[in-house]
Structure formats: C-alpha cells, structure tokens
Amino acid sequence: MERKTTLKELAKILNVSISTVSKALNDSSEINPDTKARVKEVALANNYVPNELAQSLKGKKTKTLGVIIPEVLSQFFAKSLHGIETMASSLGYKIIICISNESVQKETESLNILVNTNVDGIIMSLARETQATESYDHFKKVFDYGIPIVLFDRVSDTLVCDKITVNDREITHKAAMELHNSGCKNIIYLSTIYDTSVDKQRQIGYTSAMKELRSKPEILHIKDYTYFEENLLKVLKKSNVDGIVAADELSAISAMKTALNHGYRIPEDLSVIGFTNGVLGENFIPSLTTVEQYAEEQGRTAVELIIGRIQKTIAAEPVHRIIKTSILHRNSTRQSLALQK
Amino acid sequence: MERKTTLKELAKILNVSISTVSKALNDSSEINPDTKARVKEVALANNYVPNELAQSLKGKKTKTLGVIIPEVLSQFFAKSLHGIETMASSLGYKIIICISNESVQKETESLNILVNTNVDGIIMSLARETQATESYDHFKKVFDYGIPIVLFDRVSDTLVCDKITVNDREITHKAAMELHNSGCKNIIYLSTIYDTSVDKQRQIGYTSAMKELRSKPEILHIKDYTYFEENLLKVLKKSNVDGIVAADELSAISAMKTALNHGYRIPEDLSVIGFTNGVLGENFIPSLTTVEQYAEEQGRTAVELIIGRIQKTIAAEPVHRIIKTSILHRNSTRQSLALQK
Numbered sequence: 061m062e063r064k065t066t067l068k069e070l071a072k073i074l075n076v077s078i079s080t081v082s083k084a085l086n087d088s089s090e091i092n093p094d095t096k097a098r099v100k101e102v103a104l105a106n107n108y109v110p111n112e113l114a115q116s117l118k119g120k121k122t123k124t125l126g127v128i129i130p131e132v133l134s135q136f137f138a139k140s141l142h143g144i145e146t147m148a149s150s151l152g153y154k155i156i157i158c159i160s161n162e163s164v165q166k167e168t169e170s171l172n173i174l175v176n177t178n179v180d181g182i183i184m185s186l187a188r189e190t191q192a193t194e195s196y197d198h199f200k201k202v203f204d205y206g207i208p209i210v211l212f213d214r215v216s217d218t219l220v221c222d223k224i225t226v227n228d229r230e231i232t233h234k235a236a237m238e239l240h241n242s243g244c245k246n247i248i249y250l251s252t253i254y255d256t257s258v259d260k261q262r263q264i265g266y267t268s269a270m271k272e273l274r275s276k277p278e279i280l281h282i283k284d285y286t287y288f289e290e291n292l293l294k295v296l297k298k299s300n301v302d303g304i305v306a307a308d309e310l311s312a313i314s315a316m317k318t319a320l321n322h323g324y325r326i327p328e329d330l331s332v333i334g335f336t337n338g339v340l341g342e343n344f345i346p347s348l349t350t351v352e353q354y355a356e357e358q359g360r361t362a363v364e365l366i367i368g369r370i371q372k373t374i375a376a377e378p379v380h381r382i383i384k385t386s387i388l389h390r391n392s393t394r395q396s397l398a399l400q401k
Numbered sequence: 402m403e404r405k406t407t408l409k410e411l412a413k414i415l416n417v418s419i420s421t422v423s424k425a426l427n428d429s430s431e432i433n434p435d436t437k438a439r440v441k442e443v444a445l446a447n448n449y450v451p452n453e454l455a456q457s458l459k460g461k462k463t464k465t466l467g468v469i470i471p472e473v474l475s476q477f478f479a480k481s482l483h484g485i486e487t488m489a490s491s492l493g494y495k496i497i498i499c500i501s502n503e504s505v506q507k508e509t510e511s512l513n514i515l516v517n518t519n520v521d522g523i524i525m526s527l528a529r530e531t532q533a534t535e536s537y538d539h540f541k542k543v544f545d546y547g548i549p550i551v552l553f554d555r556v557s558d559t560l561v562c563d564k565i566t567v568n569d570r571e572i573t574h575k576a577a578m579e580l581h582n583s584g585c586k587n588i589i590y591l592s593t594i595y596d597t598s599v600d601k602q603r604q605i606g607y608t609s610a611m612k613e614l615r616s617k618p619e620i621l622h623i624k625d626y627t628y629f630e631e632n633l634l635k636v637l638k639k640s641n642v643d644g645i646v647a648a649d650e651l652s653a654i655s656a657m658k659t660a661l662n663h664g665y666r667i668p669e670d671l672s673v674i675g676f677t678n679g680v681l682g683e684n685f686i687p688s689l690t691t692v693e694q695y696a697e698e699q700g701r702t703a704v705e706l707i708i709g710r711i712q713k714t715i716a717a718e719p720v721h722r723i724i725k726t727s728i729l730h731r732n733s734t735r736q737s738l739a740l741q742k
Contacts (some may be wrong), residue, residue, distance in 0.1 A: 105442065339654075
C-alpha cells in the first residue's frame with residue numbers, strides 16, 4: 061500500500077492551516093468553494109484517505125462506473141460487458157473498462173486507475189491469479205475510499221461487498237444427471253478455466269452427481285489449448301467417455317470438434333453440455349446444448365446493484381444475488397431416455 | 402464544445418495574479434512546485450486549453466493509454482483489444498477502455514473521459530454513426546490538448562493523425578477473383594457492417610472485380626439479424642448465387658448456416674469467403690475461408706505507433722500504416738480450377 065498523507069502534510073502542501081484543510085474536507089460553510097475544491101483535489105492527488113474525504117467526495121459524483129474483467133476473448137465476458145454497457149448507458153452512467161488479464165498486478169493497477177479516475181463504483185470479476193493465490197490486499201484502497209464494488213461471476217468470500225453469481229453447483233449437477241438420463245455411462249468434467257471460483261463450484265456439482273450415480277468422477281483440466289486434442293483423446297479412449305460436461309463454451313466446442321474429427325458421432329457416441337450461450341455454440345453444427353448463464357442479465361443486474369449502492373437506495377447489508385440458470389437444449393445431446401420412444 | 406476558461410478567470414478562481422498563473426503553466430522557476438501543481442490542476446479542471454498548458458503537461462506522463470472501440474461482441478475488436486492490451490502491458494503502459502456502442506454521443510463522452518483521465522494517447526476505431534454522419538467536432542478537444550490519436554480499422558480522412566488499416570480493396574478484389582477462379586459464376590457481396598469505412602472499401606474491391614469479370618455486382622446489406630435468413634435466401638434463389646464474399650465473420654457463418662439448413666452443399670453449391678480469423682470461423686464445420694486481418698497485430702502496431710508519437714521517436718508527419726492481409730484457405734471454398742485435376 062502507498063503511504064497515506066496526513067492532514068498536517070496536506071496543510072503544508074497547500075500553505076494553509078490544518079483547520080482550513082479539515083473544514084474544507086468537511087464542506088464547512090466557513091470555507092469558500094474554490095478553496096474547498098482545491099483542498100479536495102490536492103488531498104486526492106496526495107493519496108489522503110480519511111473518512112472525511114470519502115464523505116466530502118460523496119457529493120461529487122462523476123456518474124462513471126469502473127469495470128474490470130479478466131479477459132476479452134470469451135463470449136461470457138463480452139456479453140456481460142455488453143449488458144453492463146447498455147444498462148449503464150440507459151441509466152445515464154458512463155463506464156470505463158480495464159482488463160486484468162488474469163493477473164494480480166494488472167488488477168491492482170486497474171483498481172488504482174479507477175480510484176484515481178474517481179469512479180462512483182466498480183463492477184468486476186476477479187482475475188484467476190487473485191483467486192488462485194487468494195491475494196486481496198490490493199482492494200484495501202478501494203474500501204478505504206468507500207467506493208462500492210459489485211463482484212460478478214468470479215467472486216470471493218474474503219471481500220465484503222455485493223455479489224452476483226449463478227447457481228453453478230446445482231446446474232452442473234443437473235447437467236451431469238441429464239447426460240446420465242439420456243443414456244451416458246461415462247461422463248467426465250472438462251475445464252480450461254482451472255483455479256477460478258466458478259470452476260470449483262461446477263466441479264462440486266459434477267462430483268455430487270457422480271456420487272449420487274455411484275460413478276467415479278473424472279475431472280480433466282487442460283491448461284493449454286496446444287495440447288487440447290491430444291489430452292482429450294487420451295481420456296476419451298481410456299475411459300470410454302460418452303458424456304462431457306464442459307465448464308466453458310470454447311472447451312465444449314473444441315471437444316466436439318476433436319471428437320467429430322476422430323469419427324465420433326454427436327450426440328449418438330458422445331454427448332456434450334457446455335456453459336455460456338454464445339455465437340460459437342449457437343452456430344456450431346451440431347449446435348451446443350449449454351447452460352444459459354444470462355451473461356447480459358448478470359451485467360445489467362450488476363449495474364442496478366452498484367447504482368443502488370451509490371445512491372443508497374438499497375439496505376446497508378451486502379447483497380448476494382444468485383441468478384438461476386437453465387439448460388438450453390440443442391443438438392449436442394440426446395433426449396432423456398424417459399422421453400424417448 | 403465547452404467554453405474555454407481564460408487566464409484571467411483562472412487567476413480569479415485561484416486567487417493569484419494572472420502572471421502567476423501564466424508562469425506556473427510555463428513551469429517558471431519563480432513559482433514554487435506546489436503552486437504550479439495547484440494551478441495546473443485547477444486549469445485542467447476548468448477546461449483551460451492553451452498551448453502552454455499542453456506544454457506544461459508534457460512532462461506529466463501517466464503511462465496510460467485510452468482505447469475506444471465501437472463494440473465488444475465482434476471477434477475482430479476483441480482480438481485487436483487483446484493485441485493492444487498485451488503490447489501496452491509489455492511496454493509498461495496501462496490501458497483504459499471505453500465502448501462507443503456505434504454512437505457519436507457515446508464516442509464524445511468517451512473522449513471526454515479519456516482527456517479528463519489524462520491519458521498519454523488514444524487508440525480508437527470510429528463509431529458507425531460517426532462515419533455515417535461525418536461528425537468530427539468532438540475530436541477538437543483532444544487535438545487542442547495535443548493528445549496523440551491513432552485510428553485503426555475504421556478511420557477517416559478528416560482526422561489528421563496516425564492510422565492503421567488493411568489493404569481492404571485489394572484483398573476483397575482478390576477474394577472475389579478467387580471465387581471466380583474456383584468456378585463460381587454468381588458472386589455476391591454480403592455485409593452487416595454497412596456505413597463503415599471498411600465496408601465501403603470492401604465494396605469497391607468487390608465491385609472492381611465484378612467489373613473486371615464483366616459481371617453485374619450484387620450487394621446485399623442486411624441491417625438486422627432477425628431477417629437475415631429470409632433476406633439472404635431470397636437473394637440466393639433469385640440470383641442463383643454460388644459465391645459469397647462476406648464483409649465480416651458472423652455474417653459469413655450465418656450465411657453458411659442458412660445455406661446448409663436449406664440443402665446447399667458447401668463448397669460444392671455455394672462457396673463463402675469471410676473476414677476475420679476468429680474462433681467462430683475456425684471451429685465451424687466446414688471451417689471458413691477468410692481474410693486474415695491480423696487483428697492482434699493491428700492492436701500491437703497501434704500501441705507501437707502511439708508510444709512512438711508520445712515519446713516523439715517518430716517523424717512529425719502522420720503515419721498511415723497499411724497491413725497486408727492474406728486469404729486463409731479452409732473448407733468453405735474450392736481450389737482454384739487451374740489447380741483442380
């Protein structure tokens with residue numbers, strides 16, 4: 061953390077009395093508006109972070125929201141960003157976006173930029189490294205300043221703030237059970253988003269379904285797409301896999317492509333359920349049966365929450381909004397046996 | 402445009418003499434550093450935009466680049482953003498991103514945010530509405546402040562700044578000729594990115610190929626995906642279409658999907674060439690023959706250019722970098738007849 065400036069140091073920098081600084085930061089009527097503005101500016105520029113400053117800044121809304129996403133290439137984050145953007149815009153808020161690129165250092169830099177930009181609130185999904193190493197020190201400054209945060213998708217119990225997630229465990233359990241009910245005997249869990257909170261929740265859901273079915277869970281984490289085909293094929297053959305629950309869209313499509321290239325028929329020989337309702341799964345042939353995560357709705361809900369928090373129209377207690385997902389049935393899976401003739 | 406503040410007004414706000422303001426903005430040694438900082442801050446906050454201020458700010462680099470993209474859902478912009486992000490990061494620059502959502506008003510707001518955030522430079526691709534209405538007044542403030550801009554993909558002759566484009570005309574001409582050489586007789590140009598500079602260039606390239614082939618050009622602009630299938634099928638049947646040059650990735654994939662759903666074989670009955678090397682075209686079956694626009698390279702080049710401009714390591718004359726694209730041959734087209742047995 062950067063060292064905080066004291067009231068005394070601020071007074072020295074500004075060449076005024078400590079009392080003037082204090083009164084200016086508390087919006088005292090004894091101080092003229094120009095001096096107040098000057099004191100607040102210099103206080104901000106010098107990393108002065110007292111409660112008074114947070115309070116004095118409360119009236120000075122920028123109507124700008126900061127957004128931090130871990131990466132831009134996934135449809136899930138692109139769609140949630142789209143939801144954030146359109147909702148913020150319709151409510152008269154601007155947004156500025158930073159990308160953490162899955163790194164703690166870049167997430168730290170991003171938070172600093174957003175604090176310095178004087179955003180009214182921050183909407184973010186945590187970087188993989190932040191979740192893997194459980195590093196949360198870099199959030200202190202944001203909390204010190206009293207800037208509200210809403211976390212979505214990738215969240216943490218360590219951070220006390222508003223959160224939006226989906227019913228990951230429940231829906232992954234359901235996805236595995238549906239594969240079983242359609243006749244699949246050997247169902248694996250496939251993921252390229254290892255080390256994230258959502259991956260962990262989905263694994264738990266899958267594992268609990270396997271337990272219920274008295275099947276041995278098999279979890280395949282592929283860390284590098286270069287070896288995707290090779291790694292997947294090995295497991296498909298070894299375990300006679302006929303069902304895959306994939307934790308994200310691209311790994312589901314890549315699995316289907318690999319299987320099709322090696323003579324598997326989909327869904328007859330291999331059924332696949334993925335996550336995210338994106339253009340990739342929608343347009344692939346066969347189209348992907350997938351967990352509709354309502355990415356845009358998550359984005360819109362995040363905006364509603366953060367604005368409620370900024371405008372104090374919601375209760376002080378942190379809110380955890382859980383969005384109920386559903387399975388979007390398309391052509392990569394068979395009907396349930398109960399429904400088949 | 403917002404009204405500019407005068408030196409006299411600044412002096413009044415700061416409660417100092419005009420001479421002090423002027424000297425402070427010119428970094429005179431007669432003025433103490435704290436006063437200078439204060440004067441500069443207040444000048445910026447009050448929209449004071451003289452050459453002196455621009456000069457006085459030159460030393461105060463933030464090592465932050467602003468980026469404005471028209472939308473987030475296309476693979477082209479996601480990939481170029483990825484290129485910008487990784488290159489900026491490797492050179493020690495942070496980026497903040499705004500989305501114009503194809504609107505002049507949001508582009509204006511975004512530019513204002515970036516100027517107020519004190520970015521060292523701006524990388525952007527123009528909003529459709531900006532290009533359609535030729536509205537460029539909102540750039541004045543950025544030029545007044547002397548903040549360098551690099552435009553990529555969607556550019557304008559009206560704005561005098563560094564630019565990055567691809568050889569759109571030439572490559573679209575080539576794409577149409579390749580379809581012809583592979584046996585296509587009735588080749589149309591399909592686009593959903595109407596009103597953009599890149600669409601215009603690609604149309605010109607296509608039309609020139611049709612002229613060379615003495616074929617009547619047929620241009621199909623579809624403005625709303627809701628009516629995509631209906632609109633496309635009408636033209637496919639009416640004109641016996643057997644070749645499509647599509648101006649972007651999603652329209653190429655949607656065209657293939659529509660055709661496959663209606664009994665066309667690809668590439669035997671209908672060949673398709675699209676733009677952008679994204680996950681959609683790569684994973685669709687048949688995979689899409691496409692113009693590799695080197696989106697990430699465009700992003701990286703934009704960062705190199707803007708940093709060269711910021712650090713004054715490139716000549717004063719604006720640079721127009723044209724990236725040579727190539728056609729990535731995959732399974733949605735046939736071999737050239739000359740190569741077929």
